[in-house]
Amino acid sequence: MIMSVLIYAHHDGEKFPKPVLELASYAYALARQTGGTVIAIVTGNPRESDLEKLGQHGVSKIWVTPEPAGPSFDNRAYAALVASAAEACGASFVLFADNAISRAVAPRMAVRLKAGYVSGVAGLPLHTDPFTVKRSVFTGKASAYAEILTPVKVLILARNTWQTIENPVTCLIEKFTPAVSLPAPDFEVVKVMEQTGTIRLQDAEVVVSGGRGMKSADNWKVLEDLAGALGAALACSRPVADEGWRPHQEHVGQTGKVIAPNLYIACGISGAIQHIGGISSSRVIVAINKDPEAPIFQFARYAIIGDLFQVLPALTQAVKKLKSE
């Protein structure tokens, strides 16, 4: 039987977010490695153009299924749903992107399938027999090789581990009906607050962040300009939020938000360990600071030692120039 790689492709209401496309690309590579194909299970009613995106990234079959009934997302029901899909396609691998929904569904589903489960997966398996895959442990301080002993394997792919790669294949879109009746959710939703506003920090691929080196709240325009040019979200360090220069929602760090954008530009941020804890999963960190001894340089991939108020406008100009080319 063909070994299937089933991916859980969640749709955020507007599109399949980047982590899902990364997951599809990874799944495609894994399928190639193990001699299989990629199937995606999608809930809801996404646009055909969005579904085609999955096909462009190596997904050969998409099963679309209605959202399970209930007042809201129910971990039990979704787990049963995805388990049913995995059994239906005889999946050897069930893959998830690293997000809240995956953590809600994957573990329950793994128990249902009696499948070995590894999260934080950092790359393709070292070998498939025994199946060994690398993951980070001790919150990034070390790596471990985990062996899965079961025929069916559940993996959660770590963020920023796999690039999105287009591998267009013919994509078949089918309706899927779970073989089992899904458990009925037994809770009440009494209030819902939608998140509104500008680019959400959590989802942003590029983040521009300001620290105490910005000197005052009045100086934020240069950061806003750069963020505008880059299409980036704004963030800040803790002292900036505490001083009230920026809203608390922008605070990134161990006691604020933990984010993992592609590009994180830290302006006037010294790089205290608590701040680093919130951004260490970023793909690329750029530091701009006038203090050559600032700890942030130990974590940054690129850096400029200079006056923020000269560098930032120049950087904005350069970005605008690049984008117009």
Place this chain on the structure above:
Amino acid sequence: MDGQLIFAGLLVATLIVFSLTVRKYVFRFSLTGPHRIRHWSKRLGLMLRIALGQSRIFRRPVIGFFHALTFWGFCIITLGSVEMVADGLLGTERSFAGLGFLYNLITGLGDVFALLVLISIGVFLLRRIALNVKRFHGIEMKKKSHIDAVVALVMIFLLMVTLLGFNTSYLLSDPQPIAGTYPVSAILASLITQGDPGQADFVMHLSWWSHIILIFIFANLLPYSKHFHVFMSIPNVLLSRLEPLGKAENMTSVMNEVESMLYPEQSGAAGPPPERFGLLDAGDISWKGYLDALTCTECGRCTDVCPANRTGKLLSPRKLLIDLRARMKEMSKGKMKNGRNFQDGKTYLGDYISAEEIWACTLCNACARECPVNINQPSLILDMRRYLVMEKAAAPAPLNMMFSNIENNGAPWQYGSHDRLNWVTGLDIPVPVMANLAAQGKKPEYLLWIGCAGAFDDRYQKVARAMIKILHHLGVDYAVLGTEETCNGDPARRAGNEMLFHMQALALIETFRHYDIRKIITLCPHCFNTFLNEYPDLGFSSEVVHYSTFLETHVASGKLKSSAGLFKNDTIVFHDPCYLGRANGVYQAPRILLSTVNSVRTEMERSKSFSFCCGAGGSQYFKEAEKGSTEVFIERTGEAVASGATVIASSCPFCLTMLTDGVKYLNKEGEIRNLDVAEILAMEAGL
């Protein structure tokens, strides 16, 4: 005869009323805990200096002078009052005249002081009424405090008037012979031309009776007034704390508890744990603590110098004492009426003193240093912190985090012990490490204690390196503990966490004993204070010096030359770290070191024992500041700026951080540098 009976009656009545007061106070003292008094000879010296010599009072020289006159006057005049009581009972007049020369001395001085006190009281009353003296006001100064003050001043005024009246009219009554000398009254008598000796005799008796009745009334009012200090101040000073201000009282109950946790096999009969750790209510203090509360004169000098209070925080050291006295009064009322076990549902900490007040304290000891009757306010604050932490774990969250850090990774910040030698990078001199030397069978003379700031604080690592260069240059035989160093528990103790302090200290002492450490040089004054004053209570004594004292001897010998001339165009001001200066009396050593550097020197307006804290102490550094109008570090930095300095020198990692932040805040970064004394010396010696 009638006079004697009336007098005896008045005296008995006075004594009866007084005894009722005494009974109340005996009951109140019975609710307090024990306190041991030792070192009597040292105490006499303290009493002579502070009480009789009025040394603290003179810290405000002008108004202090007037108070000193009043106090000395009171001492002399009291002797005269004894004669009055004898006269009243025996029906005599001036019965002590037989003392001859001594009598002339007492009466003469008494007469002169009567005028001096009269003038002083006049000054005090005018000042109170006409001037707006800031420290007379405050949330703890209720209307009755002001009335109390004015009534007492008026009474003393009248006492002096009646005394002078008595002496003057005595002279005018033409006694044969004149007993005693009355220089002032003689002048007054010469100014009175009307009246005859008979009338003078009448006025004399009137004055006498007025004076003694006023004394009887005053004596019974005093225990209910802030002027109780008239009775209490000398004993309070005699019985006061002798230890250096930086030393925190050891809690043996906690020490025993921690010992039994760490060494369960060794635990002997530790005894039952106390019903309560720390101070919650008035019954939790010792009799000496209550004596402090009764002695407080409400002068407000403590609150006036308190850095927290000056920057708008709720804390007022005076309020701690006034409220303690008030709470004991309230609490004892209920218990006197309903039995000792009666609980009225209120507590000193909670209903009188808020947590916010005690968490604002920097434990700088300015209040204790200022108090004219040697009350130790910080120990009240520390004991309340101990209650909150050890009974309730209710320290502010950042302090709880600091406690966790110390407990889990041995430093108040998130750094591990394996990183404790990272600061040596950049040095081309080898740094001797104790463990390595021990493995080679060597034992250095000194342990150089780097401390957590020297190990982990980017800025202070530079000072640690400067120190190494100096010690190497001087050829000192020393070593560091390196990765075996851990927090010695000081920040935990200042925040009230006795348990964690003992855990750290007992473990560290084992390391010290393992290497047979005898002499320690520290970079940080807090470490210095803890090792010097507090570790002996836990069984470990050593010769501990702060690096400034250590280098003083070497600089005197000329081995460390300041010749680079790097500061010749600078004006250097020294900021006294609280735990070097006020807490342990080391003011000169850093100044002597700086005097070897070619530069202009200046002092801040508040320096040495008057020094204003940088704001980091009392674990403030590790938490967010309490609500106030400004910050302590900003005020102190402003003072440094106003001194005209271009370099602020200090010798403490926390002072260095706070003042550097202050310079940044005031946007003076291009104009003023912050340097540690060790750095200055290393730079000047070309190291």
Place this chain on the structure above:
Amino acid sequence: MKILVCISVVPDTTTHIRFTDKMDALDTNGIQWIINPWDELALTRALEIREHPGSGVTQISVIHIGMKDTEPVIQKALAVGADSAYRVNHAPADSLEAASQIAEVVRKEPFDLVITGHDSADYNGSAVGEMLAELLGWASFSSISSLSVVDSVITLERESDIRSETIIAKAPCVVTIQKGIAKDPRIPSLRGIMTARSKQLTLVEPVKCAPLTHFVRFENPAPRSQCRMVDPSHVEELVNLLRNEANVL
């Protein structure tokens, strides 16, 4: 209502993580062990809930799957205010083993609410809570940033990418908490430590259970590559590097 908080025992966050010579296990020499920070917050929240009168909470217990040397850390949970503790005498190889052992205990005791942390600071599995719920057949809620119990009614706030929902859940259920559940973790007072000695710590023998995954080898991270400095007067160089070398623009 009876609450069970699952706690993991992990190395203190500043520890240098090292492995044994064969690189197949953590080198535990000199490690200071602490309660997993997420679990500390979960326990703190449970204690806060109980402190409100009328919560209906009658018992807060903690459970840990680990060997005897973890008992001092479990004592801390008791010192902070938990009423009783269970220790299952086993070192689990993966999240499923841990969840299975917890499930055994929960089946025997009538707990109404089980709380777990987002993940544990050692192996970062982020699975035990949900696996436990599936083994028990219970409802589960994850990404919970707020939890309250009033009169035994469980109210949660769940946060997703695009919305936050207030949910009333029925007991019994498993709740996996995340950021926001409690502000500052409780620490034990000396009085608490002294009281903890008289609280119940039940030793439970593990049931037989085979792990479906295990770690075969560990690795220390490769040393961080040097930071590439860009001249501030040539910022366009940075832009070029970000586009062409790093592929992030």
